[in-house]
Amino acid sequence: MSFFKDKTAIVTGATSGMGRGIAEALNAESANLILSGRDQERGRQLEGRLGPGARFIPGDIKQPQANEALVLAAVEHFGRLDMLVLSAGQLGIGKLHTLSLDDWHDTIATNLNAVFYLLKYAIPEMQKTGGGSILIIGSVAAFHAFPNHPAYAASKGALPALVRQLARDYGPKIRINLLSPAQVATPLILDSVRAFDNPDEILDETARKLPMKRLGLPQDIAQTALHLLGDQASWITGSNFVVDGGFLAT
Numbered sequence: 001m002s003f004f005k006d007k008t009a010i011v012t013g014a015t016s017g018m019g020r021g022i023a024e025a026l027n028a029e030s031a032n033l034i035l036s037g038r039d040q041e042r043g044r045q046l047e048g049r050l051g052p053g054a055r056f057i058p059g060d061i062k063q064p065q066a067n068e069a070l071v072l073a074a075v076e077h078f079g080r081l082d083m084l085v086l087s088a089g090q091l092g093i094g095k096l097h098t099l100s101l102d103d104w105h106d107t108i109a110t111n112l113n114a115v116f117y118l119l120k121y122a123i124p125e126m127q128k129t130g131g132g133s134i135l136i137i138g139s140v141a142a143f144h145a146f147p148n149h150p151a152y153a154a155s156k157g158a159l160p161a162l163v164r165q166l167a168r169d170y171g172p173k174i175r176i177n178l179l180s181p182a183q184v185a186t187p188l189i190l191d192s193v194r195a196f197d198n199p200d201e202i203l204d205e206t207a208r209k210l211p212m213k214r215l216g217l218p219q220d221i222a223q224t225a226l227h228l229l230g231d232q233a234s235w236i237t238g239s240n241f242v243v244d245g246g247f248l249a250t
Contacts, residue, residue, distance in 0.1 A: 001031045001032075002030050003027060003029070003058060003148065003230045003231050003232075004029040004030055004031035004226075005030040005031070005231065006028070006030070006032065007031050007032065007034070007073050007080070007082040007083060008024055008031065008032040008033070008078040008079075008081050008082050008083070009029040009031050009033055009034070009075075009082065009083035009084065009114045009198045009229070010034045010036065010070050010081065010083070010084050010085070010118070010122065011023045011026070011033060011034070011035055011036065011069070011083060011087060011138070012036040012037070012072055012085070012087055012088075012114070012118065013036070013037060013048065013062055013084050013088035013089060014033075014035040014036055014037045014043070014056075014068075014087070015035070015037030015038065015039045015041065015042040015043045015186070015187030015189070016037070016039070016186065016187050017038070017087075017187055017188060017218055018087050018137055018184060018186060018218050018221045019084060019088065019137070019183065019224070020083065020085030020210055020218065020243070021064070021086050021194075021217075021218025021219055021221060021222040022047070022087060022218075022221065022222045022225045022226075023035060023050070023054075024050070025083075025219075025222035025223070025225065025226055026052070026083075026085075026226070026229075027050045027053065027054060029226065030082070030186055031052070031053070031054060031077075032048075032053045032074075032077070032078040032236040033050065033054040033055070034053070034054075034055055034073050034074045034077070035047060035050075035054055035056040035057065035058055035076075035196065036056075036057055036061060036066075036070055036088070037056070037088070038088075040056075040058050040200065040213075042058035043058065043121050044056055051244075052079070052154070053079050054169050055073060056065050057069060057070055057073045059119070061088055061110070061114040061117070061124035062106070062109040062110055062113065062114055063117075064120075066117075066123045067114065067117035067118040067121055067122075068117075068120075069119075070118065070126050071083070071118075071121040071122050071230070073135075074125070075125060079125050080128075080129045081122060081125045081129065081132065082126065082129065082132040082133070082136070083132055083133050083135075083229050084118065084119070084126075084132075084133075084134040084135065085135050085229070086114075086115050086118060086119075086134075086135070086137060086227065087136070088110055088113055088114060088189075089109075089110065089137065089139075089151040089188060090106060090107045090110040090111060090152075090238075091107070091149070091152050091188060091191060091192055092104065092106065092107030092149075092150075092151035092152050093148050093152070093163040093192060094148055094150075095148050095150070095232060096150040097151065099151060103151060104151045107151035107152055107155055108151060108154070108155050108156045110155075111155035111156060112155045112158050112159070112232055113151065114232065114242045115136060115162070116129070116162075119134070122134075123170060123174065127173065129175030130173060131175075131227070132173075132174055133174070133175045133176075133177075133216050133228055133230075133233075134166075134174065134175065134176040134177070135157055135176075135177055135178075135179055135228050136162075136163060136176070136177075136179070136242065137154070137179055137180075137181070137221070138156050138160065138178045138180040139156040139159070139176075139180055139181065139182075140154045140180065140181065140182045140242060140244050140247055140248060141153045141178050142154045142157040142159060142160055143180070143242075143248065144184060144247075145243060152190055156180075158177055162177055163176055163177065163178045163238060163239075163240065164238045165239040166238075167238025167239075168238065171238075175233070175234075175236065176237060176240065177228050177233075177238070177239050177241065178195045178239070178240040179221065179224060179228065179234060179240075179243060179244070180240055180241065180242045180244070181216055181220075181221055181240050181242075181243050181244060182210070182216065182242075182243075182244030182245060182247035182248070183206050183208065183210070183215050183244075183245075183247070184215060184217065184218065184221060185215040185216065185217055186217035186218065189203070189215070190203075191224060210244075210245040210246055210247055210250070211246030211248065211249060211250065212236060212245035212246055214245065216243065216244070216245055221243055221244060224241060224243050226250065228241065
């Protein structure tokens with residue numbers, strides 16, 4: 001029997017990239033899913049493909065009430081909440097002095113404030129059923145500088161400290177960990193290179209510089225996510241797991 005059977009997870013950023021890969025992996029393990037994402041059409045399509053154990057809930061996670069709605073939906077549809085995967089992200093590319101105020105605030109709101117909102121509403125509900133497991137998708141940008149990523153780096157850089165704090169405050173019933181990928185082949189990384197005249201060459205060069213000689217795939221992240229969410233990681237909390245194809249080693 002799967003550890004995830006009859007358990008319920010909220011997955012943000014579920015309509016593409018790593019979030020979608022994790023949602024599909026949890027679905028394959030018989031978990032119930034509340035899906036959140038920006039693209040309603042893709043969200044409805046994913047809901048239909050994953051079947052009756054998945055519900056897509058539209059909403060802007062930058063707003064507190066949208067996060068509360070995800071938690072309420074988990075209880076309404078499935079009667080409980082056991083896991084969170086916070087995968088939604090935004091880049092906000094630009095040098096600090098040229099970055100618009102809107103881009104700064106939107107990036108912080110998506111990558112950091114929305115994490116706070118969902119945790120605020122979800123943790124009390126998880127405590128009602130004895131606890132659970134939380135996984136936040138961070139980035140190696142918390143530990144390594146990239147050109148023109150000040151808002152992204154600032155928002156992702158706050159997450160390791162937040163995870164450590166929450167692990168201390170809510171253990172032993174609730175575990176919380178951070179998963180920090182490097183360059184994964186998702187729409188987000190494609191967006192990050194479109195400003196250049198040679199995006200394909202940049203992606204190829206990026207892959208060649210990695211010790212593993214390829215970009216990551218959503219499946220690479222999903223398999224680590226399943227491990228951290230499941231009971232095989234029952235003594236792991238407050239930790240950061242880097243899945244980067246060796247990027248930080250170089």
